[in-house]
Amino acid sequence: MDKKQHIAIFTTASLPWMTGTAVNPLFRAAYLSKDGERNVTLVIPWLSLKDQGLVYPNNITFISPSEQEKYVRQWLEERTGFTFDFSIRFYPGRFSKDKGSILAVGDISEIIPDEEADIAVLEEPEHLTWFHHGKRWKIKFRMVIGIIHTNYLEYVRREKNGMQAFLLKIVNSWLVGIYCHKVIRLSAATQDYPKSIICNVHGVNPKFLEIYKEKIEQQQNGKHVFTKGAYYIGKMVWSKGYKELLKLLHDHQKKLAGIEVDLYGNGEDSDEVQEAAKKLELAVRVHPGRDHTDPLFHDFKVFLNPSTTDVVCTTTAEALAMGKIVVCANHPSNEFFKQFRNCWTYDDGNGFVEATRRALAEEPAQLTDAQRHELSWEAATERFLKVTELDQVPTMKPSNIPQKNFMSTSFNFRRNMEDASAYVHYIASGSEASRKVFGAIPGSLQPDEQQCKELGLAIPAAKRG
Numbered sequence: 001m002d003k004k005q006h007i008a009i010f011t012t013a014s015l016p017w018m019t020g021t022a023v024n025p026l027f028r029a030a031y032l033s034k035d036g037e038r039n040v041t042l043v044i045p046w047l048s049l050k051d052q053g054l055v056y057p058n059n060i061t062f063i064s065p066s067e068q069e070k071y072v073r074q075w076l077e078e079r080t081g082f083t084f085d086f087s088i089r090f091y092p093g094r095f096s097k098d099k100g101s102i103l104a105v106g107d108i109s110e111i112i113p114d115e116e117a118d119i120a121v122l123e124e125p126e127h128l129t130w131f132h133h134g135k136r137w138k139i140k141f142r143m144v145i146g147i148i149h150t151n152y153l154e155y156v157r158r159e160k161n162g163m164q165a166f167l168l169k170i171v172n173s174w175l176v177g178i179y180c181h182k183v184i185r186l187s188a189a190t191q192d193y194p195k196s197i198i199c200n201v202h203g204v205n206p207k208f209l210e211i212y213k214e215k216i217e218q219q220q221n222g223k224h225v226f227t228k229g230a231y232y233i234g235k236m237v238w239s240k241g242y243k244e245l246l247k248l249l250h251d252h253q254k255k256l257a258g259i260e261v262d263l264y265g266n267g268e269d270s271d272e273v274q275e276a277a278k279k280l281e282l283a284v285r286v287h288p289g290r291d292h293t294d295p296l297f298h299d300f301k302v303f304l305n306p307s308t309t310d311v312v313c314t315t316t317a318e319a320l321a322m323g324k325i326v327v328c329a330n331h332p333s334n335e336f337f338k339q340f341r342n343c344w345t346y347d348d349g350n351g352f353v354e355a356t357r358r359a360l361a362e363e364p365a366q367l368t369d370a371q372r373h374e375l376s377w378e379a380a381t382e383r384f385l386k387v388t389e390l391d392q393v394p395t396m397k398p399s400n401i402p403q404k405n406f407m408s409t410s411f412n413f414r415r416n417m418e419d420a421s422a423y424v425h426y427i428a429s430g431s432e433a434s435r436k437v438f439g440a441i442p443g444s445l446q447p448d449e450q451q452c453k454e455l456g457l458a459i460p461a462a463k464r465g
Contacts, residue, residue: 004037004038004039005037005038005039005118005119005390006038006039006041006116006117006118006119007032007038007039007040007041007118007119007120007121007390008040008041008043008111008112008116008117008118008119008120008121008141009025009028009029009032009040009041009042009043009120009121009123010043010091010108010120010121010122010123010128011025011042011043011044011123011124012045012101012102012104012123012124012127012128013044013045013101013102014044014045014068014072015071015072015075016056016057016058016060016071016075017055017056017057018057018291020149020314021123021124021149021150022044023205023314024123024149024202024314025042025044025121025123026042026072026076027076027202027203027205027377027380028121028123028201028377028380028381028384029041029042029084029086030076030080030082030084030086030377031203031377031378031380031381032086032381032384033084033085033086034082034084034381036085039087039116040086040087041086041087041088041089041112041116042086042087042088042089043088043089043090043091043108043111043112044072044088044089044090044091045090045091045092045093045102045104046065046068046090046091046092046093046451046454046455047093047094047095047102048094048450048451049061049063051093051094051095051102054095054097055095055102057266064454065090065454065455068090069088069090072088073088079205079206079207079293080205080206081206089111089112090111090455091104091105091106091108091111091455092104092105092106092108092447092451092452092455092457093105094441094444096439096441098439099439101127103127103130103131103440103441103444104128104131104132104444105441105444105445105446105447105451106133106134106444106445106446106447106460107132107133107134107135108128108132108134109132109134109135109137109140109141110134110135112140114140117140117141117142118141118142118143119141119142119143119144119145119390120137120140120141120143120144120145121145121146121147122137122144122145122146122147122179122180123147123149124147124148124149124150125144125146125147125148125175125176125179125180125183126146126148126152126171126172126175126176127150129175129176129178129179130171130175130438130439130440131429131435131438131440131444132179132425132429133426133429133430133445136178136179136422136426137179137180138178138179138180138181143181143182143388143390144179144180144181144182145180145181145182145183145184145388146176146179146180146182146183146184147184147186147201148176148183148184148185148186148190148191148193148196148311149186149311150190150311151189151190151191151309151310151311151333152168152172152191153165153168153169153191154189154308154309169191172191172193173191173193173194174421174425175425176193177193177194177418177421178418178421178422178425179422182195182197182388183195183196183197184196184197184198184199184201184384184387184388185197185198185199185311186198186199186200186201186202186311186312187200187311187312187332187333187334187335187336188332188335189308189310189311189312189331189332189333190311197387199383199384199387200312200336200380200383201380201381201383201384201387202312202314202317202380203317203375203376203377203378203379203380203381204314204317204318204321204375204376204377205293205318206376206377207293208292208293208318208321208322208375209321209372209375209376211293211298211321211322211323212321212322212323212367212372214298215298215322215323216323216366225299226299226300226301226324226363226364227299228262228299228300228301229259229260229261229262229300229301229302229360230259230260230261230262230300230301230302230303230304230327230356230359230360231261231262231263231264231297231300231302231303231304232245232261232262232263232264232265232303232304232305233263233264233265233289233290233292233297233303233315234264234265234305234307234315235265235266235267235289236263236265236266236267236268236269236270236273236289237267237268237269238269238272238273239309240265240267240307240309240310241305241306241307241308241309241310242263242265242269242273244306244307244308244329245263245304245306246273246276246277246280246284248306248349248352249261249280249282249284250276250279250280251349252349252350252352252353253280253281253282255353255357256282256353256356256357257281257282259282259283259356259357259360260282260283260284260285261282261283261284261285261304262284262285262287262300263277263284263285263286263287264287264288264289264290264297265288265289266288266289267289270286273286274286292315292318292319297322298322300324301324301325301359301360301363301364302324302325302326302327302356302359302360303315303316303319303324303325303326303327304327304328304356305319305326305327305328305329306328306329306352307328307329307333308329308331308333310333311333312333312336313328313333313334316328316334316337316343317337317375320337320340320342320343320367320375321367321372321375323342323364323366323367324342324364325342325344325359325362325364326340326342326343326344327344327345327346327352327355327356327359328343328344328345328346329345329346330345330346330347330351331345339371339374340367340371341365342364342365342367344358344359430445432445446460447460
């Protein structure tokens, strides 16, 4: 009998889309499987060719899931130098243009066979369950762990929609409570959830720590390693820190006279960011996006990141791992980074000016071995196992899978509010009319015939031609 834990990690995006929910769950799966003590499966969305064209950069598309899996594994191996023993499975997904994200189609819990269902990790559990219609996660899996990645409320508030933010907060809390046993918030910048734990369970791509080692070797050989000034990298949309950064640079141009800043990113607001930068008296250059490991970034000394919409900013962690000074807002999203001497926070515009000028004038402090470890995926995996208590929970497979999708075997439906809530959501999510009201993609209750064929799934009777 297999005594290993079976961990299925479900996420809302996949490479080659370079977004946090594509990259971080991939590294989590890899490092959880590294010691061979667990069976790990990463479950990622499969998109139609049309949707791939909307989501994936540089016209990259795949004709089959196996082709995309090969791409994902090659990307991972190039960055870690390891071949990892974990499985990759795909669920049908569709891209929502208005939400700018991928939504699951059908009951994606079925991707994991009942006999393998043990522990589920839902990366963005609110996102994965908004329109979930099928088996109840807590019944199918012995333990369900939700990891909150995204500050959805902040994005909605920025659209100045207070009522929508209020309703979203209630719905998110309701669904996460129904479907998750444990909830991890990467930082206090996210919406609060009952009984949630704040812990940064993310690490950095090992390549960034290798870049730091190279810099130290160069420094020991007497070379001046940081020859460039300040930069920022991120998706070029106003909500990703560009609005705050350009306002700070605009409001304090005289105090910052003489400094140069380079901005790197792609996004729907690129043209507007470029126009705003041209109006400044300072030398602010706008460039297309690049991979943060690109040698072009190695010689920059200061990373400016005033963003307050992130939960834990991946690029801030990467910059620290490369040995740079990071100037960032004194904000809950940056709490984890404050333990590093090279993280300099500010409270207001004058503080930003002072920190930026000082950072450009001084040299970064060297990272200790303990600090380098703290930034690594090895340390992130240790934190994950500790906070979820997976290193303590005895391995035991569910003895039986209930026949009903939404009822628990422990309590009577009428006496159990959670079961009642799950039932309400099950009924509401099963109606195309109610799904449409709440923003689901029309026709997404079940995958279409083409996606079923591509994924080797049984074609639902309603979709047969």
